[in-house]
Amino acid sequence: MRVIIPVFFCLMAFSARAGMVIDTLTPPNGNIIYSPDCATGGLGTLFGFVIPPNPGATYRWQGPDGFIANQASFTPADTGLYILTVTADNCPSVPDSINVQYFEPPTVLANASSDFYCPNENTFLLSATANTDVLFWRRLLPNGNSIYLGGGDSLPVAGSLLGLLTERILVTANGAYGCEGADTLVLRRLGGLTASNTLLECPGDTIQISAAGEGSFLWNTGDTSSLLQAIVDSAGTFSLQFDDGQGCVVVDSLSIFIQGGAYVSLSADQPELCRGDSTLLRAAGGASYMWEDGSVKDSLLVAPLENDTFRVTITTAEGCVVKKELPIRVISYPVAALSIFPPAICQGDTVHILLANADSTYYNYRESPDINTVYALTIDNQGCAVTFTDSLAVYPRPALAIDGPEQVCEGESAQLLASVSQDSLLFLWNTASRDSIINEIPLPPFSTYSVTVTEPVTGCQAADTLKVQASPLPVAPVVECSATYEDVFFVWNYDPALQYSMQIPSGPGGTLLNDSTLRVANLSTGQEVVFSLAVTDTLGCAASSQQACTTAECQLSLTLDTLRGLCLYPNTEPVNLTAEVSGSLLPGSGFWEGSGLVGDTGLFDPFVAGPGQQVLHYTYEEGPCQIGDSISLSVYQPLSDSMVTCEASSNRVRFSWPALPQDSLYEVQVLTGQAGYFMTPHSFLVEGLISEEEVAIAIRAYGEGPCGLVTVEKTCRAAFCERPGRGVSKVICAGDSTLLAASPVTAVAFNWQPAAGLSCTDCPFPMASPASTVDYTRTAIDSLGCIYTSTLTLGVEEWPPALIPDTLYACADEPFFFCLPNGQYQWIGPDGYSFSGHCLSFSSPGPEITGTYTLTAYLADSCQLSREVALAFRGQGGCAVASRPVVGSPVIFPNPASGQAWVSTGTEQPMLIEILTGNGQVLHRLQPDGPVAALPVDGLKAGLYFVRIKNPSGTQVHKLVLH
Known part of the structure; x- marks a missing residue:
């Protein structure tokens, strides 16, 4: 479309005579607007208009082939030049014209290096292909506005200027009559996040978040794909770190919310455990909870032994029911074996340390430590660590050095010492000697000696070598001598090139008269003087000569008178x-x-x-x-009474005296006592005595020489015998056996009576199994001839009076106890109260304990005995000794014993109790706090032991048999 606005001026004249004023008018500005068919390039509509607008304006069109039209707009029927004149207020406009032709419509195709852009990239290049050179680029904003970016068929754009998840870039191409071709690029931000929903109804709902671009993805959840599908338990932000691998690293995030701020969570204090550990699972955000095991608490302590998944159903206050599960990973401790080979080395040797299992080797090295080393190697399996420990013994090598001369003279022996720092080493020389010291004569010009020492326990060795030179000897000097009555002179040939040394091995020192003469004076007659002269050369090698000379001898003789012996x-x-x-x-x-x-x-x-x-x-x-x-x-010493000794037993006395060299015969006369006889020529025995009986004898010694006949007298007494103690009474079941014992056990001969039920009658400890209660009597004779008789009662299913008296006594302010041999006992008191134990005791007795007590003993083989015992209370002392198992004598019960034994000393509290082996070695010592004490026999082997009891009144020894 084209708009042309011409401007010119129109003059208006008025007659002066008629009083008219001449004015200048501005002609209308007529313009043409052409709106062709931009899509096809075909003919379109011509529009005429005037500026400023004037409703009274008229329009005149002129076209090809005489075409004329008087309307403001029309559609031409053919191509050609069209001229428009607009008249307003009788003033025509400057004509406007337009050449209407068919044309090629403008087209454009936009291109980008990628469908994505990096927001922190410096620049990226946009390009377009068009049929026109006039191109313009704009960034389209979400609010409908746009930002001009630049023109041309290519345009570098900084990524930092953009930032939307989806950027729209518009490129236009301007063609004929103002027609435009356009194309739009849609670019997605690399790493940009788009969610399926950002506001969820309940915790636990699933959301999908996609990321733009291709590259590596790392979500804060740990996922690495471009599409994240996640269960949302609570409002939060998902973040992504994106790397396209070409330098574009983008971090983006997206927040997801839940209706009403609801949330749930399931977590573990330790999502990964070492096998055997436990962890606490914690659920939150719910009004109620239900675990798989039926628990309804918000936490659960678990200790899985292998990988496991735990599940809980959470119901929120909004009524959302969310099922959560949490995997717990269980990590096993590493398994391996640490080996050190060899387990001991000598210093300088190599050891192989290997830590491995069937699949892996963790440590495999060879080392040479100098000291004992403990290897502690730890294998950590994802935080579950095990330390393997083993030790290596490193033995020092013996310190060795050969001590000895490095040079000797030819033919001289060299003593070589293998000097070491420890004992018990094994030596081996290259001479085959196995001693620490060798004496060898080196062969000229030299000999080499080596030794190896071995520590016999560790096998560690050390070696050393020494070279010994053998130097030739000088010529030995020639020594001559001459002697007088008290002097000796030694003379030799002198060589000033040698060093001389002299010695007198036998005789006094001498005086050197000159370089070749020595005088030895002040000698005795017949005295020999030995002179030794040695010469030494510059190498230290020596040769020697020895000469002996003797002075004149004396001719004296001596005779001494001989005497006979003296007494x-x-x-x-x-x-x-x-x-x-x-x-x-x-x-x-x-x-x-x-x-x-x-x-x-x-x-x-x-x-x-x-x-x-x-x-x-x-x-x-x-x-x-x-x-x-x-x-x-x-x-000669004659026989005297002090030389006569006595050896006494209970019924005999033996006199002994030394055999004197001058005596040939002895006679004995018994002055008082029984007749006796010679046991040997120097001992006399008197028998048939009673305890402490006195015997006096006279001894006549017949001898040759000066002493002649000698008579002496001597008096001795027979030994004193102590009274024996009573044996320990016992109770057994019918058909059972028990070991008997009675003091003293040190006798040399024994006899038991009666023999009924005994395994032997001449042994110290017979095994007894009588059919009924028996009083046994034992007779023993010791090494002094003393005879001991003791008795004991062995009750067969009845109580001997020695064990249980009829009446027991308890006193005020004195603890009461009455103990029986260790076993199973049942007591029933006067009030019917029943209790078990081998002791009846009261720490603070009073009158209320008085009455009759029924005692039942449960012996082996279901045997049981019952007995009634009266217990009396005395307010002011006088408790009978009968309240103890044995009167006035210590007793060990049970004896023989197996697991436990007690000692009761009656009314006397022992100061010390000792348990000894059969050869007298002390095993245990205890200081009891009462007259009854437990013996520590647990752990002792079966056999015979001695129990030594030290009381204020003396010391006693008893035997104890353990089985």
Whole structure:
């Protein structure tokens, strides 16, 4: 469509004579508007109009082939030039014209690089293909407006200028007569979210949210697809992180709401558990709840052993019923085995550490630690961790060094020591020696020695090597000697290139007269002097010579008087000793030495010397000469009463004395007591005695030599025997057996009577199984000959009086107890009250306990005994000892015992109780707080034990048999 508006002026003249005014008029502006058929390019309607509008305006059209029309608009019948003149107020307009032709309608096709755009992209390119060059681009807004973007057949657009989920871009192409061709691009924002519904009726409803574009998707729910289908339990926002893989990363979100703000939720404190753990499931948002197990609380504690899904039905206040389920993942602890091979190494060796199972290897290394190492390796299976631990023993290698010379002289032995820091090592030299020290003669020019030491327990080894050089020896010197009466001279050839050292192995030191002469003076006659001379070269190798010389000898001889033996009688006097010297050349002197000598003049006192063989030595000195000799003198001790000893038992006494060397025969006379006899030549036995009977004897010793006949007297007494204690009475069922025992158990011989029902009559512990109640008597003889007799009662289904007296007594202000051997007992008191236990006790007794008590004992094999016992109360002491199981003597019950045993000491409280093994080793000690105490026998093996009871009045030992 085209609009042409021409402007010109029209003049109006008035006669001056007639008084008219000439005015200038503005001619009308006539215009043509052509509205062709833009879709086909065909002919359309021509419109004429005037500016300013004037209803009285007239229109005149002129066209091809004489065409004339006088209306404002018409449709031309043919192409050509059409001219319009508009007249208004008699003033014509400037003619407007238009050339009407058929034409090609404008067309345009818009293109984009993608149907999507990135909102944070710098630019993206829009392009269009059209049959005209005039193109315009606009962004269409939702409110109907548009924003001009630019013109041309291509247009770069910044993504940041856009932002709608769906952008509409309009491109127009302008053609002939104002016709336009248009095309619209629809672009979706990459990552833009569109929901099927944003306001839901109930929690638990399902919603679909789609995201625009192709790429990677990551929703806040964890989903990774472009279409998210989710169950909405509460109002919330779904967010997406989108990445098209070409640099466009977009984050978008969309909020979803629920009618009335309703919501439900199901959560777990720990949605993933280690096997064996528990977690609390929590439901919320409902007015009521129903779990699968029937629970109606808002929480549920579960401990699944494998992956499981838990379900709950939630009913909200709005009446929405929502079924929720929550999977709980159970993670197993990892299973593997840690192996260390070998489990022990020596320092410097390699160990293989492997942690693996059938499917995986977690740790596989070889290491060489220097110290003991504990390996603790942890495998974590998604938070469920197990630590595997094993230890490696690293043994140190022995510290070794060969100590010894690196150079010796030829033919000289080298001592090599394998120096180590510990004992018990095994040595192996390359010489095949297995000692720590070797002595070897190296071969010239050198020899190499090596040693390996092994620790026998760990097998760890160390080795060392030493090279020893063998140097040649110098020539040994030639030594000559000459001697006088008291001097010796040694002479040798001297070489100044050598170093000399001298030694006198035998004899006094000498004086060096020059480089080749040594004098040894002040020697005794006949004395030998040995001289050793060594030479050493510059390498330290030495050679030596040895020479011996002797001075003149003395010619003295000595004779000593011999004496007969002496006896140590009270009136024996000292004797003088004599000596005779011959062959003397000069005046000299002599002296005596030895035990019993008074001074050195030869006076011998036998009482000072004492009995025995005495050796006396005489020495004579004359100038440098000396001579000596010795004599032997016997001193005898006669028999005395202090030398006679006694060994006494209850019925005999044995006298013993030493055998003296001078005595050949002994006779004994019994002065008081029974007759006796010799057991040996030096012991005499008197038998048939009674306890503490006195025996006196006289002993005659017949001897040769100076002592002659000696008589002594001696008196001894027979041993004292103690009185035995009574045995422990017991009760058994008919047909049962029990072990008997009575003190003392240390006797050497036993006899039990009567023999009825006994397994043996000559043993300390017979097994008894009588048919009826029996009083057994045991006779025992100890090593001193003392005879002990004790009795005990073995009741067969009846109570012996020794165990249960007829009447028991309780006193005021004194706890009362009466205990029987451990077993099953039933008591019935005077008031009919019944109770069980092996003890009847009252911590604070009073008159109300008085009465008759019925006791029933349940023994083995359903055997039971009943007995009535009277209990009396005394207000002021005087409680009878009879209220204890045994009168005045400790008792252990039961004995033999199996699981538990008690000791009762009557009225006396022990200070200490000890349990000992058969060889006297103390196993337990206890300090009881009363006269009855439990013995800690639980855990002891079956066998014989001793119980030692220490009371204020003394100590007693009893046997205890455990089975």
